[in-house]
Amino acid sequence: MKISIIGGGAIGLLCAAYLASKHKVTVYVRTESQRDLLREKGLTISLIDKMEKQYVSVELFENWDGSGDLTIITVKQYQLEPVMKQVKKLSNDIRALLFLQNGMGHLQAIEELTVEELYVGIVEHGVMKLDGASIRHAGVGSIQIASLPFCGRNRPSRIGERLTESSIPNFELHMQTDPIWMMQKKLVVNCLVNTLTTILEINNGKLIENAHYERLLMPFMEEITGIFEWNNDQKAVIKQYVWKVIKQTGANKSSMLKDLELGRKTEIDAILGYVLELATKKDKHAPLSAAFYEMLKGKEQEREGGI
C-alpha cells in the first residue's frame, strides 16, 4: 500500500521503519532540518544489539495532499490542531486515516470526520527518539487499531484489514472491535503509570517493586474506572493489564517522566486532564486524580522556570 506518516517523532519513525519493509512509505515532518537529515542519513533503528537503516521518502508536512491508501497521524494530541485543519480541507481525497494519539479528548472531533475509513490505535511499543533520524526500539509490543463509526454507523475497514494481515517481525498490528474500551484501557494505564512515575520520579518497575508505591495503584484505579462506570469484569481485566505493562516496561522511564526531565510539554492534559473533565461532567468525586493533576502541572511549571 501507499502509506503516509505524519510526524517525525518516536512513534512516526517507528512506524516508518517497519512499514517500509512491506509498503511504500512517505514520512511528513515539520522542519526542513529533519527532512534533510532523514534524506541524507536514512532512518536508523536499533533493536537490542541490532542496528538497521531504512531509506524512506521524506517530505514537509505542507506537501501532504491526502493521497495514497492510508495516512497515519502520529503527532501528540496537543499538536493535532494544524493537522486536523489540513485533514478537513483534504477530506474528499483521503481514503483512510489512522490516529495514534494518547488520551481521548480528541476522539469526538476525529469521529466526526467524513473520510471513508477511520481508525484509532494505541501503541504498546517502547521507543525512544535519539535524534531526528534515529530511534531505539527498547520494547517490542504491538499496535492495536479499531475503526471509529460515523454518526453511529460503522465505516468500512478494508485498509485496516490489509494493514493488520501483513505480518512484519517485531511490529504486529491487531484489529480490535471496540475503540472506546481499547482507548480507555490504554488511558487507565497511562494515568496510573505516567502520573505516578512522574510525581515520584521513578522507573516504571518501582511501582510494583516498592510495596508502598504498589498500594497507590488500586485506589487510583478504582477512582478512574469508577468515573468510566466500568463493571467488575472490566476492572479485573484492567488490573491484570496494568500489572503486565508495568512488569514489561519495568526498566523504562515513562514517556511523561522523560518529557518532564527534558523540559518538554507533557501529555498530562490529554491523559489525567481528560479523566478530570469526565468526572466533572458526570459529577463524580475524583480527589486523587485532582491532586495528582495539580502535582504534575506544578512540576511542569517548575521545570519551565515558573510563570
Place this chain on the structure above:
Amino acid sequence: MKISIIGGGAIGLLCAAYLASKHKVTVYVRTESQRDLLREKGLTISLIDKMEKQYVSVELFENWDGSGDLTIITVKQYQLEPVMKQVKKLSNDIRALLFLQNGMGHLQAIEELTVEELYVGIVEHGVMKLDGASIRHAGVGSIQIASLPFCGRNRPSRIGERLTESSIPNFELHMQTDPIWMMQKKLVVNCLVNTLTTILEINNGKLIENAHYERLLMPFMEEITGIFEWNNDQKAVIKQYVWKVIKQTGANKSSMLKDLELGRKTEIDAILGYVLELATKKDKHAPLSAAFYEMLKGKEQEREGGI
C-alpha cells in the same frame, strides 16, 4: 529554676542555649561523643549574622534522675520509648515534665503519667543542627505550652507559669489553655507542609508560590479537619495559620524533607500516620492522606536502599 533537657537534637540544643541565660540547665544526651564535644567546645548558636557560645552542663541520659524543677523532653516521638520507661521509674521524683514532640500518637500515654505537673508544647522555631555542639536558629518563632489533665482533672501549672513569665529575647514561651486544639493545629500544619514539600521535594514557599501546588492545600486540609470534626470557625483559623507558617518559612526546607534527604527516619508515622489511624477509628474516608502516606513511606524506603 533547675531545668533538665533530654535530647541533644536541634530542639534540645535550642532550648538549652536560650534557657541557660535565666536558668540552671543540664542537657542529657545519648552518646559520650556528643557529651564530650559539648563539654569541650560549649554550645554554639548562630542567629542571623550573630554567633554566641553557651556552656551548659552535659550528662549522659542514663544519669538523669528526675530531680530539679522541670524536665523538657525533646527527643522525636519515635525515640520516646526508652525515655518513657525511665520517666515511669522515676515518676515520684519528677516535679514537672514538658514534652516537645510532633504528632499526637503519644499523647494518651503521656496523659496517664502521675507526675505533678505535665505539659505538652509545640515549637514554632526554625532550627537546624549543624553538628553535635552547634545549631543555626534560622527562624525566630515561639513555643506554645499547655498543661495536660490527669483522669480528666487539671494538674497544677506553677512551673509552666514561671517558665512562660521569664522573658528571654528571641525565645518566647506562651501558655495555652487547650492542649488538644494546640497540638491538632500544629499537626495539620505538619501534615500539609511536611507531606507535600517532601513528596514534591520543594522548599516550603513553593506551596503558595506555585498556583498548582497551592491548589493541593485546601482539599487536603478539608480531609484532615473533617477527620478531626472541626467546625467552620476552626477551619478558618487553621487556614490562616497554615498560610502564615508557609510564608514565614518560605525559604526553608521542611524537617521531613531534610530528614529524607539525609537518609534519616522521618516523622511521617507520628504525623500523617496518626491522622490515618484516627480516620480508621472514626470510619472516615481519607483517600489523599492514604495516598500521600504511601508516597512518603515509599520514598523513605527508596532512600534507605529498599528492603
